[in-house]
Amino acid sequence: MEAGSDHSQPGFHRERAILVGVSLPRQPKEEVEEHLEELARLTRTAGGVVVGTLLQERSVLDPAHLIGRGKAADLAAMARAEKADLIIFDQDLSPAQARNLEKLIEVRVIDRSALILDIFARGxxxxxxxxxxxxxxxxxxxxxxxxxxxxxxxxxxxxxxxxxxxxxxxxxxxxxxxxxxxxxxxxxxxxxxxxxxxxGRSRAYQAALIGYTNSGKSTLLNRLTRAAAKVEDRLFATLDPMTRRYRTRQGKDIVLTDTVGFIRKLPHQLIASFRSTLQEALEADLLVEIIDLGHPNYEVQREVTERVLGDLGALDKPRITVYNKIDSVADPTILDRARQQDPEGIFVSALIGTHLEELRERIEAAAWEVLMEDWVSVPIGSTRLISRIHSLAEVIDTTSRNGYMRIRIRTSRVNVERIRGIIGKEGG
Ligand SMILES: Nc1nc2c(ncn2[C@@H]2O[C@H](COP(=O)(O)OP(=O)(O)OP(=O)(O)O)[C@@H](O)[C@H]2O)c(=O)[nH]1
Ligand SMILES: [Mg+2]
CATH class of the missing domain: 1.10.720 (Transcription Termination Factor Rho, Rna-binding Domain; Chain A, Domain 1)
Known part of the structure; x- marks a missing residue:
């Protein structure tokens, strides 16, 4: 079916990997453990199997071997015992470190960036x-x-x-x-x-779904637009995001785009290559940020998203924050605290379909808020009408012809509709 899922074919050798993380002073151990857990998920996504994990505490990183020569020798023994095919470091390895380690351990040594690149190459x-x-x-x-x-x-x-x-x-x-x-x-x-x-596409209102990988972006796209985007409980299920259009109750067309998920330490080479695609997605009128509230470290994931958005210069875009997977939040205090911290947030379950109506309404409301320019005509001398227009919109230009004044206005879509309504009743 899919060329990328070759690891499911019979006879395919799943590469045996040992994962290595380093915990530095002032870095909570749980954090490093969580990073290793994520690295394990990435390894499985790439078709590998984790046969061992090494977490080492160090005061500084060793420039030659990262974890130090002695520990690297231990790692070599572990690799032999486990018949490992490769070692994956959560930390970035300099080219020299990777070379030195490979020489010493005598199996392939890669870092997190190389692993992510491999997943993207497969997918x-x-x-x-x-x-x-x-x-x-x-x-x-x-x-x-x-x-x-x-x-x-x-x-x-x-x-x-x-x-x-x-x-x-x-x-x-x-x-x-x-x-x-x-x-x-x-x-x-x-x-x-x-x-x-x-x-060439018509200029409909554009919203982009963004957020950490596996947060539920594609699930939400499917829910809102009846798309059939691939949804999987694995990292980077979406590498070729789709765009779908849907129509709101009030008859407004919304174009919704899924995007590639973000992750801690997304290799900068990847960001560089994907910059144009990401930026195009972020050129949307509205960003819909999805946060997996069921994830124990959702706050860290949100910071990562924030950093990538900053990198791409998209921090001041209009944004709606969606807290997803509320069905999987076991501890109600987590939900309460999140609500308190972000009263504007929308709390949904894309899987079960709770509170999606609220989300639809918020997207629609945002669509009506977007600024636009348009021409309207009023009879010359209708001062009350003209001052009403000034109160609702910025007037950019005016011209007069045949007893009518044409006014170029700039305001939200709601106000444009409102002004047209008033003109229809009083002027025209
Ligand atoms: N419990 C629960 N699981 C959900 C919910 N929404 C999505 N999921 C699950 O989370 C996993 C990831 O969902 P996706 O929609 O593929 O996530 P994504 O953000 O598109 O992920 P990538 O494309 O890999 O970056 C799947 O197993 C979904 O079924 C939810 O509201 N509740
Ligand atoms: Mg997806």
Whole structure:
């Protein structure tokens, strides 16, 4: 069915992974444990199986081996005992650290960023998403190229390409750089045609569902629009988000877009590659932020979302905050506290379908609040009407013709409708 779910096929070897986390002073141990739990979920998403976990407390990170040479030797023994295929560090590894550790432990060593990149590479389907991911992977790879990548050079016919005195490594770097620039320009072309398509669409009110991965964005999209977006209890189920239109009770069209979920330490190479897609989603009139209230660390997840939004310059967008999965919140004090802290929040269960009507109404109300410009005409000299218009809208321009004054107004959609109503009754 799906090419990406190859780990479910018989005979597929699930890679055996050992996870490593470091707890630094002043960092609560539970926090590191939670990070490792998330890393375990990511590992399973990538088709691996966790065969061991190492949590080490350190006062500082070791520049050569991150966890120190002695601990790295312990890890090597653990890897042998567990027949591990790879070690995954929650911390970012410098290219040198990864190399040193690999030499010592003699199995593949990757970090969280590489794991996330791998998940994206497996899951992306559209040409645009695939190009974005490949670009991010190559950007990640470039500073990490070592001699073990020498096979790359076979892709260019050898003779004449290899400059005198140039090492294999330099050739490889050049190949990767060239590929990066090719992909970047291919991506620009794809983005342009997407923007053209977007402009061609009618200008309906746009809302974007955003939030931490697995918070329930796709479930909500399905609920609100009868879409059939893929919903799964795993991280990064959505890598090619869909857009669906629905009509409100009052007959307003709303275009709702799902987005790729955010996560702690989303690799910056990925953000760079996905920037245009993310920014387009964030160009929406309204952000609908989904928070998984059932998650023990929902507050941290919300901070992560905040940081990514800040990165993308979208903090001052109009936003509605939705606390999802209230059905799974066992402790009622959690719900009470969240309500108290955010009286504007909407508390729903996308799964069961509670309080979705309230959410629909809030989205609709926001849609009517959006500012727009329009022309209206009133008979010249109808001063009462004109002063009423001034009280409801900003007047940008006026022209007179045939006894009528045409007024360009700028105000919320509700007020535009209101002004039209008044003109219909009194003027016209
Ligand atoms: N208990 C409960 N589970 C929910 C609710 N909403 C969604 N879920 C579950 O949470 C999991 C993730 O839901 P998705 O809709 O795929 O989440 P997402 O935010 O789109 O996740 P990604 O696309 O992976 O970033 C699924 O197993 C859903 O069934 C809810 O209101 N209550
Ligand atoms: Mg999703």
């Amino acid at each position: 992306a389907r559209s040409r645009e998403a695939r190009t974005q991911v490949e670009l991010a992977q190559l950007r990640y790879l470039l500073p990490r190229l070592t001699r073990r990548w020498t096979h790359l050079s076979r892709q260019v016919g050898g003779i004449g390409v290899r400059g005198v005195g140039e090492t294999q490594l330099e050739i490889d770097r050049r190949i990767v750089r060239k590929k990066i620039s090719q992909l970047s320009s291919a991506l620009r072309t794809i983005e342009k045609s997407r923007q053209v398509r977007r402009k």
